[in-house]
Amino acid sequence: MKDSGSGLGTVEQQPTPNGKGKGKDIDRGGNKKGKGGKGGGRNAVERKRVRNRMDDSTEQGRPDRAEEEGKEKEGGEGSNKRLAKRKVAMLVSFCGTGCSGMQFQHTGERTIEGLLFEAFVKAGAISKDNSDHPAKVDLQRAARTDAGVHAAGNVVSFKMIMEPPIPNPDLAPSDGNTTGSNELPPTPMDESPTDIQPAQPELQPPPTAPEQVVAYINSFLPPQIRVWSFLRTRNTFNCRKECDSRRYEYLFPSWMLLPPKPGSSLAKQLEEARKEAGLPSNPVHPIWEGSVGEPAPASDEERQRIAAADLQRKRLWRIDEATLNRFRSVLKEFEGTHCFHNYTVGREFSDRAAQRFMMEVSVRSVNVLEDGVQWVSVLFHGQSFMLHQRKMISMALMVCRTETPVSLIPETYGPRRITVPMAPALGLLLEQPLFGSYNDRVRSENAALEKQKVSDEEKANRRRDEIDFSKHQKDIGEFKLKLIYERMREEEAKSNVFNRWIQLIDYYQGEDLAYLNAKGTIVQAAIIKKGERRQNALSQRKLKEDATGSSFNEGDVDEIIEDEDETNGMKGKDLEEMEG
Template identity: 40%
Template sequence: MIAGRSLFALSAFRFPLLRYSASPRHIAVRVSPEKTKRLDLIHQRAMSEPSAAQKRVGDDDPEVSAEVEAPSLKRQKFTTDSVVPDIQMSDVASELAPESASEQVADGGAVEVEAEVEVQVGGVIADSPSSPSNTKKSDSSRPRRAARDRKARAEAEGTAVVRLPKRQSALLIGFCGSGYSGMQIQPDGVKTIEGVLFKALVDAGAVSQDNADDPVKVSLARAARTDAGVHAAGNVVSIKMIVTVPGVKDLVGRINELLPPEIRLWGFSRVQNSFNARLVCDSRKYTYYFPSYLLIPPKPDSGLHRVLLRKQQEVASPQSTSSTETPSSDPSSSPLHPFWGSAPPGSTPEDDLVRKREWRVGQADLERLREFVRKYEGSHNFHNFTVGREFGDRSNLRFMKEIRIEDPVVHGNTEWIAVMWHGQSFMLHQIRKMMAAIVLSCRTNTSPAIIDELYKSNTVFIPKMPSLGLLLEEPLFNSYNGRMAAGNERLQPTDADYRPPIDFEVHREKIDAFKEQFIYKNMRGIEDMSGLFDAWVRSVDSYAGKDLLWLNQSGKIPSECVIRKGERRNHPFKEKRIFDTTSFPSETGLIKKQLLKEESVEAEGEEGQSEEEEVLDKKQLAETEG
């Protein structure tokens, strides 16, 4: 017995249709004209006598036929000689909306209601290699049986169970990710955006109590999965939910009342039954914001400055045939950047940060940044810009549609630069690593040719920029919207088959206000209070190992910084977990204390796996994409 959800249409003027959907095939059973009166009788009894609305349909009808739609979209027809369907309507009355149903039937229209049915293929479909097997029960029947058990208990206790129809919907949401462990719901109760959203949907009645224990039952999916702490002005969650809740006139408003202010539901759209937000999404848009002072070169005598200068001189030494002198590794022998040339002697990091915030980027530096990001556009193997993937993995191939460097804007004392990323999809940490590569390359005068080298087979380490600057702007559904527009040409928005486009622009005013209040204010406030970005770049500059030797003017990857599988690296770069955080208490010097704590742990030799050393299987990696 294969259990599923069906769409049951009642009409006095056209054949009723029972449809059962199960991936990857669809079985449609059409009822003969003689059955119309019987179905009308069921509908009338459902209105007046709900408990008696159980009727067997199709078990003795020789005119019943079935169609099997294979994944290839080729339709194959079978007669009752090869398919003997056995369809049982279970509690039709509980699925009907009596008021709207009676009004539409009175007007001669069709009423589409959702019912729980059981379909059993009683014969063997011969001559059909694409036919489904009837020898194995589907795992999806188990939740159905559990729901029926709960219903039976409720009937035994004399309590009524009302099942409302569900519709596949696209929820348009926005959120500030500070204080949350990412977007995707977690089974262990960790606080996530989806977890809080799903609870609000249950409390509002958009998800029934039967489905409240498992989001899988309502086909929950998201267009883009964000890391812990990352914000989103727009994201889409697909879910099969109850869109007409008794006693709730404004469902969006009711859900927002149950959500915390940092999570907003902009609206929802009725979508096709097969709609999955992640699979249907064409592309995603992100923005990364960072203070322009990150483009200032490493401070003289810092670890990174010394190691890069030493490597530069080693490369130049064999080419110098006119001098017998040994190249000096003294940092003072290289020309100073004007920012450091004007620094007072013995300046502290705090002194430097005050001056950094007053610094303004020049047009030449902006054009250099734009030259780097053009290298990212198009299709490339981004294996060095994520974790857990080897060079030969075909999933590393990603298409970047457009990357744009906006003109800098000053907020308070700090100048900020926004980088817009528009790509088909992104892997885990991809944008943060791509950002780090161009920022570190620009500030170390590295050749843009290094980006082309990073697409090749050599594996190197690229640090991640802080999570604080990353914002998901919106996922795009242009292909889906185009298909729906074609199907809507002869329909009105009030028609049951009308499918509106997924469009964030209709909510733009509310989205922009939310971004300013909950995202930008949080981002700038943390930077102003703690200098998070400065702490990150100083942690990079303090590194004196070989992992970052790919930052060089030749645009080549030296063998010393290539990571080889199974080989242990001496003095590997260790990322600080605090830069994955976007929520901090109002405590002066907290980031400095946390960094000192992490450095002391490293000094004591306590080793733990960094995120780059995590082992993720293919399924886990696929779930992190967005």
């Protein structure tokens, strides 16, 4: 009697020596089944170990059962032809505007991974059987990005059908067009053959070139997302775990380093702190000299007129060497291994996962672009980043523009909890994930393979690719210029995202920013105590309420103030999946 279980094979009963009784259940792998008809625990564990050894055998050149089993049916029902799945690393770029981040979401939100997964299915790189969930093909990303954040380079890994059945690559729709047809034109009636022709031998279609597969996948993607190539990896490859480090870039207008406008809430707080410390008042910055003693605006219209005039002056300002050097010294304090629990959500000081290693945090360039605005580019190169860790650039900006001593930064790594607002997502760009250790291992294995006495075909089948973006440098540069940098400047010119963020910070009324002071220490008033209800607490929601009560409307504020409530309460694996 056979059992239709899926396991390692069907199960049949072995008769007893005298031909009577049911005997013992034995599966095709020769493993006895325990009571209840289920495989014994030891046998199940052993079978898993065998499968794992066979999965790893590809890297050693032995027959790979995982590859033999990892195939997908091609064609309609009843087709016996199968297409092999292989683990690949896919190099991508995207503009994150209009998407709710990189990671696939079960709620149906528009995400980069969701759009990629849909395109993979449509292009046949993922079978219909696996089209209902990315986990079925082990889809992973090397670095996660928040809503609205861009990536000049990122990597996704998954089990891919490397030669999907493209009916005719020459007729595949061009990039950005999803309506193209792959059908051959019909034969006109007057050209129909009248005689039956002898059967011709069936010609095997040539292998689909990787470039054709990439173009076909891109045809199902919007122009803001591009696939550059896919690279064959080791079977155990997981791009998130194999990634050594990530490089991010943050771009902002240099005028964000100007001191708060006299008369603003933050300017008054700083002045009071200097008096308490027995220090003289700071001289008024030249850009604000005409604003001293300016009467409060009588209406929203007057407030908006003054804000527009202020912004026009700020856009013409150019950073001086002293301010730039002070900003560099602030950034330097983030380098090294520290507890960044104040720069993320869901992590306590005692949580070892809050320890992160920042390899380099520095000013990369200062340039005046076509819009006449001077922009500053900051490099963040770290081993890994936690959720909302762009709070680091917020702290750096606030410390520099308020002339708070840099000694504040090391204090933020201590046990005291403070509130640090998030900087706008508009300026953040994932430059590239790096895979140095993995590439070294691949080079070593490929070099050893060349010395083995096997056929060229066998070598080609066992050779693995290094993960390298350099071959696409020109295309990525053009993509970054047109679809990231230019859109970033256009969005800032249209909606003044950075200016509105600065105003929300400068006009916040409360004590949560009291750590910005002349002493460079976290004062008691700024410390957040667990379970304590604070008056005028600085939260994303509070900033929204303050802004809505002024000259902003709630829809505008939603673009620059993100609610952290959705991530509160996340723990363990769920929180880890939101990091990268």
